[in-house]
Amino acid sequence: MTNNTFDFIGGENGEWKVISINTLCGASLEPVQYLDILPNLKNLPRNGIWKLTGFTSNVRYAEKEEREKLIAVQEDLGRSLATCAALIPIRKKESWWTMAQDERRKIFESKSHHTETGLKYLPAIARRLYHCRDIGQPFDFLTWFEYAQEDSDKFEELLFSLRKTEEWKYIDREIDIRLVKV
């Protein structure tokens, strides 16, 4: 049994109402009104209009000190004040994946300060990373963020910072889906 795998189902009902779908690069996704996040089951209660599947996993780049800082300050998903969310599925180029671990780490942190930047916006922005490259999905990652309405500007700032990094040059598909809790 997998309890780390989830389906993101876009369709006509769900816990989150879609307020915008903005395709930044690569192919778009069909417009949907609502999104639900459900544990991955062989027989889904419904299929919706599209379904993206991803799993949580161990950390891939964070080093000991960074990980401890993250754990000390990050918040869980599902806070009642966090009524805003973003689902940003991304895919990276093949040239990213054929790099060795140290080459990817160098771009991820030494050059792009991915963890360092994320830390600045904790605990306001809660986030979770779902992996999906290895399971035949159209994206490599489903990135998920939850925050209070009053932290919306912080979230835009975080995205702006990440999108201008060297790491982001390796992204060839990115769709920014904004949601509010129903």
Add this chain to the structure above:
Amino acid sequence: MTNNTFDFIGGENGEWKVISINTLCGASLEPVQYLDILPNLKNLPRNGIWKLTGFTSNVRYAEKEEREKLIAVQEDLGRSLATCAALIPIRKKESWWTMAQDERRKIFESKSHHTETGLKYLPAIARRLYHCRDIGQPFDFLTWFEYAQEDSDKFEELLFSLRKTEEWKYIDREIDIRLVKV
């Protein structure tokens, strides 16, 4: 569609004949006569007695120089001379997975010389790593090795070296299945 995911099916027929199943630690697997490795499909042609599923992925620890050395010298699977094989499913303790990337890398290479040791036995021993921790499987990895009968001693030496490393202290389930090509 996933083309990186494979089923290892133990049963009453298959391309590889099982000559021994030796449980080194943790729960055993039911004895089987044969093994087949087939692309993972929703509707399997047969289920066998047990089925283990794993996917190939990007490198997780090898650094640029190590990766280049590996690529330069390693051989593909399926060589006609490689009539011997080993399937060694392993699982690592939770304490391994909760470590940060640099902590795991330190044990994997600086202390245990995993890649360096493997390199010594290339190209004689061809190998492939299948990941399965993230997809709800009973093991974390399915490790697969192929070699000629005359390189059997080299293979035993490689296993002996790896099993006495610090990395191996984190393994809590390991089954060593030896096979010959039918």
